[in-house]
Amino acid sequence: MSKWAKFWDKLSAGRSDNNIEYAELEAYLERLGWGTESAKTSHRYYKHPLVPAPVNIQPRRDGKAKGYQVEQVREALDQYTGEDKDGWLRGQSLL
Numbered sequence: 158m159s160k161w162a163k164f165w166d167k168l169s170a171g172r173s174d175n176n177i178e179y180a181e182l183e184a185y186l187e188r189l190g191w192g193t194e195s196a197k198t199s200h201r202y203y204k205h206p207l208v209p210a211p212v213n214i215q216p217r218r219d220g221k222a223k224g225y226q227v228e229q230v231r232e233a234l235d236q237y238t239g240e241d242k243d244g245w246l247r248g249q250s251l252l
Contacts, residue, residue, distance in 0.1 A: 162248060
C-alpha cells in the first residue's frame with residue numbers, strides 16, 4: 158500500500174482529524190492536483206477543477222492541521238466528479 162493510500166485511509170476514517178500533519182495534508186492535496194494562489198500567508202485556499210467546493214487550511218502552532226478543516230477537506234474530496242475516484246483519492250492514478 159502506498160504512502161498516499163495509507164494517508165487517505167487515515168483521513169477518510171475521520172478518527173484522527175486533530176492528528177493530521179499540516180504539511181502532509183498540503184502535499185496530499187497538491188498531489189491530487191489541487192492548486193493554491195495564497196502562498197504568502199499561513200492560510201491556504203485550495204481549488205480543484207473537478208471538485209465544486211474549495212477548501213481553506215492552515216496549520217496550528219504544533220504543525221498539525223486544524224481538525225475542523227481536515228473534516229472540510231474530507232467532505233470536499235467526497236465531491237470529486239472525475240473517473241476512478243477511489244484510485245484518485247489513494248494517489249494511485251497519479252504515480
